[in-house]
Amino acid sequence: MQILSNINILIEAPVFNLALLIEGLLIGSVFALAAYGLALVWGVMNVKNLAQGDFVIMGGYIAWYLGEHGIHPLFGVPVAFLILWCFGWLIYRTIIYRVIDKDLFTSLLATFGIALVISQLLNLLFSSDTQTADAGFESWFFFDGMVSIAQVKLIAFVCAALLAAGVITFMKNSRMGQAIRATAQDARAAKVLGIDTDKVYCFTFSLNAAICGAAGALIAMIWVIQPFYGITFSIRSFVIVTAAGFGNLPGVIAAGLGMGVLEQFGGFILGATFQQAIVVGLLVLVLVVRQMQQSRHRQVVQ
Amino acid sequence: MAVATTDKDGAPEQGSGISISLGSLLLHGGILVAGIAAPLIWPAYTIQLSVLWLMIVFALTWDILGGQMGYNSLGNIFFFGAGMYVSAVVQIGLYHPVGEYTDSAGQGFYAFTEAQYFTGLAAGIAAAAVLSSLFAIIFGRIVFGLRGPYFAIGTLGVAIAAGELIGAWDWVGGGSGISMPPFPGDPDIGKYFFYAQNFLLAISVFIFCKWLYSTRFGLALNAIRDDEEKAEGMGIHTLRYKMVAWSIAAFFLGISGAIFGNMTGFIEPLEVAFPTVTFGIFMVLMVLLGGKGTIWGPIVGAVIFHVIKEVTWTYLLGWQWVALGALIVIIVVYFQEGVVGWLMRKKPEWFGIRVERKDDTPAEAAE
Amino acid sequence: MKHAIIEIEHVTKTFGGVVANRDVSLDVEEGGITGLIGPNGSGKTTLFNSIVGYHPIDSGSIRFQGQEISKFRVQEIARLGLLRTFQQTRIYGAMNCVQNMLISIPHRKAKFLDMFDRQARADTEKGESLLDFVGLYEKRYLMAGDLSFGQQKLLEFAMALMNEPTVLLLDEPTAGINPTLINGLIDRLRRANEEFGITLLVIEHNMRVIMNMAHKIYCLAHGELLASGTAGEIQKNQNVIDAYLGAH
Structure with missing residues (x-):
């Protein structure tokens, strides 16, 4: 069996484990970034955004497009951040603000529609070929070349960490950040106390889109993008947020890194064709675990 | 004064169900006649008409959970694909080794006699129905603890995972799919043959749902939709109802998958059997368009959606998917009550719903 | 002496660190109307939820018709004939x-x-x-x-x-009801008890209502049982008066 022999490789050459672990952590940092954005809109606005992954892919295409036109894709990170910010604002003002007080399935389906539009537009514009934004960095090699770390991945990791730190500082210290956290705790009370919740929602959604855009630009450099990969990123974000809980920032980061590592090991053992199946498998697993926990702590009815 | 209510004009139909008026007779009879006559009048559109009945089956079965019970599934397409593959394996496996058949990629060394074909088809459809229901019970155990958006995403996950796994399973042809046993005889006759099956299936689903909603089952589904915790608190066997409702939907979807697989002649996992973003989302969209939680809503939605889609699809030159996404957004945001829901609000008396008029000031009302 | 249809013994329920019920014991007599009173946050609704199975209890025992039900689920308990209504009407x-x-x-x-x-x-x-x-x-x-x-x-x-429940648990039946209709409601509750033979356990804030109706009253405060007795006894109980006036 192919699977058994793959496991065998991992046992006999432990250094491969290290390679997969590092690779997983580096990619996982970007997953965590997108998931943090989802946790934000989920926690603050109670919107489950199924277009999350498509925002990511959009950011990826921006970086790739710049790269194709002679601009280094690293500049794509701030550019994607800004463009997606505006895009998020537009989506909020046209669609999301109308579904925000409806039932959850409404926002889920509306964002599913948005996801479909984005992915199909990208497909029309850039065809369905997979693309990578070439950042032109070298790799470091360790253990006689058994372990390689692409410099660009490390750079992406640092970028993701910096961006996350920036957003967290912003949420802690700025007035808008405080307003967002207040709204997340109790929207009605926040409204009574004079916070413009509509503005808060709009800002949160735009910020989420911008974070996704930046994450996507990083993804385009370290991995491959394709118009229809968005749904996988959306599901990843869901798995991470569901596993961690949306109020739990260290949890989201840990789950994001864990997700990256699990996918690397799963992909190595089962083969690359199972990439998406692994993500979906993790989704089902997380939901089952969550359900078992819930049935133990039955919700109290007041 | 209190609203004057007399039993004769006020009572919505319930229990007896023998309320055959001339209008409803004409309506049902007309649909029946149109269903039989349509492929004879427009033989060139037989396939599209078959798919129309299929869409009606999709919408009606989705509405059992989504509309009547308030559980919005994004993964009902799973049962369609499962039925399709179960039927394929049964039809082939009865007479030939399945693994070798799929390896040969339909190179025609494996013939089916006429008798074998029809026996296989019947057995395949039956197996598809039964096994799909069984899958519903197994997955129901997993997903029915999930509520709201978790349920929607969980079911979506199951459907996507199924497509991926089938695509990696060589015994059933993997990603390259299976060529189904060809219809013996004139392909034109075959078209009518499958049209008739889709038509009969749609009619059966309609009659079944109508009966189902007239029994206690319908009330229990509505109770779960309105307030599941209250229903539990009143001692209703909620899990039992949810499981049976899902396996009913799965039963008919399994059959529809088996028929559709044979109709197209070639099946593969992502585009034909488990198309989450096409058929899978059409189901939801058609029901929302027509009106959730009504018997006619899904049908109206399916007809409108399918006709618009067939007429405009080819003129959109690649933009059809963008248009579909935009349509989802527009329906969800602006027109969620659907055509029938809108009519119910405007003309409640057509549906036997009583609304308190503003000038009636109830004397005994407690405010 | 009639026998108890619900016997609650030493029930404790905590949420995180907060004790909602501590060592509560009470009996509901078959065929009677039993009242449960107490200031806001004294753990009345928590006790209701424990009885009908909305959450597990930490310790103690709840018996219905002699059968231990503290491990049963909501639906099973409802089907035994032990039913509740909701404070926020459902x-x-x-x-x-x-x-x-x-x-x-x-x-x-x-x-x-x-x-x-x-x-x-x-x-x-x-x-x-x-x-x-x-x-x-x-x-x-x-x-x-x-x-x-x-x-x-x-x-x-x-x-x-x-x-057709054997016992009906009512969570504030008169809350939000027009005062002019309360007498009618009391009358109906009584008739339900007398004509249909349904045992009632009632949480109520309206003292006039509960004193009028209940054969026996239990008073909770801070999650603990403070007093029990007939309406007359409760009205004279200094602990109950203190609890309601906040001198605790």
Whole structure:
């Protein structure tokens, strides 16, 4: 069996484990970034955004497009951040603000529609070929070349960490950040106390889109993008947020890194064709675990 | 004064169900006649008409959970694909080794006699129905603890995972799919043959749902939709109802998958059997368009959606998917009550719903 | 001395670090009306939820007709004939009143195939007569969600009666009801108790109501049982008066 022999490789050459672990952590940092954005809109606005992954892919295409036109894709990170910010604002003002007080399935389906539009537009514009934004960095090699770390991945990791730190500082210290956290705790009370919740929602959604855009630009450099990969990123974000809980920032980061590592090991053992199946498998697993926990702590009815 | 209510004009139909008026007779009879006559009048559109009945089956079965019970599934397409593959394996496996058949990629060394074909088809459809229901019970155990958006995403996950796994399973042809046993005889006759099956299936689903909603089952589904915790608190066997409702939907979807697989002649996992973003989302969209939680809503939605889609699809030159996404957004945001829901609000008396008029000031009302 | 149909012994329930019920013991006499009073946050609703199975209890025992039910789930307990109404009235809003009544029939002996039963004429008649009993007959074909809060409360009560419970737990039946209608409601609760033989356990803030109605009253404060006795005894109990005046 192919699977058994793959496991065998991992046992006999432990250094491969290290390679997969590092690779997983580096990619996982970007997953965590997108998931943090989802946790934000989920926690603050109670919107489950199924277009999350498509925002990511959009950011990826921006970086790739710049790269194709002679601009280094690293500049794509701030550019994607800004463009997606505006895009998020537009989506909020046209669609999301109308579904925000409806039932959850409404926002889920509306964002599913948005996801479909984005992915199909990208497909029309850039065809369905997979693309990578070439950042032109070298790799470091360790253990006689058994372990390689692409410099660009490390750079992406640092970028993701910096961006996350920036957003967290912003949420802690700025007035808008405080307003967002207040709204997340109790929207009605926040409204009574004079916070413009509509503005808060709009800002949160735009910020989420911008974070996704930046994450996507990083993804385009370290991995491959394709118009229809968005749904996988959306599901990843869901798995991470569901596993961690949306109020739990260290949890989201840990789950994001864990997700990256699990996918690397799963992909190595089962083969690359199972990439998406692994993500979906993790989704089902997380939901089952969550359900078992819930049935133990039955919700109290007041 | 209190609203004057007399039993004769006020009572919505319930229990007896023998309320055959001339209008409803004409309506049902007309649909029946149109269903039989349509492929004879427009033989060139037989396939599209078959798919129309299929869409009606999709919408009606989705509405059992989504509309009547308030559980919005994004993964009902799973049962369609499962039925399709179960039927394929049964039809082939009865007479030939399945693994070798799929390896040969339909190179025609494996013939089916006429008798074998029809026996296989019947057995395949039956197996598809039964096994799909069984899958519903197994997955129901997993997903029915999930509520709201978790349920929607969980079911979506199951459907996507199924497509991926089938695509990696060589015994059933993997990603390259299976060529189904060809219809013996004139392909034109075959078209009518499958049209008739889709038509009969749609009619059966309609009659079944109508009966189902007239029994206690319908009330229990509505109770779960309105307030599941209250229903539990009143001692209703909620899990039992949810499981049976899902396996009913799965039963008919399994059959529809088996028929559709044979109709197209070639099946593969992502585009034909488990198309989450096409058929899978059409189901939801058609029901929302027509009106959730009504018997006619899904049908109206399916007809409108399918006709618009067939007429405009080819003129959109690649933009059809963008248009579909935009349509989802527009329906969800602006027109969620659907055509029938809108009519119910405007003309409640057509549906036997009583609304308190503003000038009636109830004397005994407690405010 | 009548025997106790619900026996609660030493029940403790905590949420995180907060003790909602500590070592509560009380009996509900068969065929009687038992009152449960106490200031806000004293753990009355928590005790209700423990009895009907909304959450597990930390320790202690709850017996219904001699059977231990503290491990049972909500539906199983409801099917035993132990039913509750909600403080924030819950009805099926998008169904009309008659449908609300029809689906509230007892599910105790429901066999698998009973799911597909047609609505029996007898059930419809019973539902309509109960709607008449609570004064909603005229409104029986209106959507339950369109009724006023007070009417919904009456509908919920009628639905509970339709279920033919042995014991009915009522969580603040008069809250939000027009004061002029309260006497009518008390009368109906009494009749439910006397004519239908349903044992009642009632949480109530309105002292006039509960003193009028209950044969025995238990008072909770800070999650613990403070006092018990007849209405007269409770009214004279200094601990109860202190608890309500906040001198605790």
